[in-house]
Amino acid sequence: MAGVEMYPYKARLPAPIYWIYRAIRTAGVALCFAGFWSGSIVLGWLWLPILELWPGPRVDKMRRSLRSLQRGFRLFHLVMRVLRLYHRTSPVKTLRPGGAPADSPAVLVANHPTLCDTTSIVSLFPNVVAVARTGFANNPLLARLIRVCGFIPIGIHMLQECEERLRMGFDVLIFPEGTRSPIGGLHPFHRGAFELAARAKVPVVLLKLTCVPPALSKPLPIWKVADRMAVLTIEPLDTIHPVDSELPSRAMCRVIEQRYRDLLGYAPGDLA
Template sequence: MRTIRSIWAWFAICTLIVIWVPIMEVVNLLDRDPAKYRTGRWFRRLGSVMTRVNPVWRVRVSGYRPSDPRLPYMVVGNHQSAADIPVFSRLPWDMKWIGKQSLFKLPLLGRMMHLSRDIPVDRSSRMSRARVLGEASKRLKLRSSVMIMPEGTRTPDGSVGAFNEGAFRLAIKLGVPILPVAVEGTFDALPKDDWRFGDRQEIKLHVFEPIPVEGLGAADAHALQERVRRMIIARVAEWRGVDPAEVDGAPPVVEEA
């Protein structure tokens, strides 16, 4: 039954992608905004629709909702599976995604990511990572939020791993608030290394209140990223009904004698 449901879901998703590409091309031609906000918003709508046609997903969104969708934030969240991307698209505003370079090479989907002005990153290249922060800075200055998953990759076991500081340093440098987001349920909804969707799954997405960065300097980036990480861990632990230590996937810090 799981296989049959998965075949149906993938058929529906692929059909949507084929339909969406020409729509995106037209929207892009009419979109005069340098940030391509409207184009990006149409792409996120595709992700949102994907979550609704999947017969085994039920997505619940809670928390903060910006009054102005063009107020830029550095949006950061935990990364459980490839399903995070359409699930985060349920949020009712556009965010320029920082995603691995290979996604941009996919037929149709990669084209839509380029049209939306999402940002590719080659994780194996230090120069690429530096360029990504520059591109993110451009998007933020155009009043478009940027979405990044500071773990850098999907969790191998459902825990929340260590965060990279790059996004937090950039937010401090530009004076852009951090908008933390926690997700739970996608790890089982679309397991890694399996094309089939999991069993019926309730997926939870919570948006925290923005964290202002005024008065902070580069030296505060580590404390800021750890604060955000602890917030996300606490929320995931609450959803699971476990101690936060069971959700913390970062290696323990060994103090020197």
């Protein structure tokens, strides 16, 4: 079924025309990600150092840098949408379901179906920083950009840095699987996001991400995009208040993981 949904034109178009079409889409993907990396270098090593010279406290400098990054992500997604490769959308304009105050920080928890989930969420919603994988945080091309914009590298001081960002008023985005989800399943959740929310006494906002057709997922090479534009939908589900819960963070993690599996139709422990 996934093959039919991803490549419907293969059966409809003559082979030469179809493979030309595929080559054009592959070239579009290469163009987008070349632009992403070159733009990240320009932003991190040329523009943001200039922006940091502007006077103000650290949190103001971080917000200015994050706004610049957000505009860059918006441009990245605009190009992907124009090329009919990938589009992100959300039915809401604020990530505060269930009546949570819009001006209070929160820990954002989401499943992780695509490579562009972080850029999608950061580009759509203000004041969101994310926990960055070690490979990105230690990359010499991206390390400065990640640090200046307030993103938090995975490490022994991660929870302390996340608490600091929450005190500054940022939302902190964490994917509890720790990596992209497999197609048709979820990896086991880690409890760090729930431990953070309990320690910082902030709510957890649950986000459901769905991508149709599948694209930029863990088992798929970047260039192997579907014949049609992939659409990522970002949907806030609920707001959980760990302070009001009697569950410890580990038990809450298991309950929330099962809730995601039920919503997405995945069996317990299913990694297929």
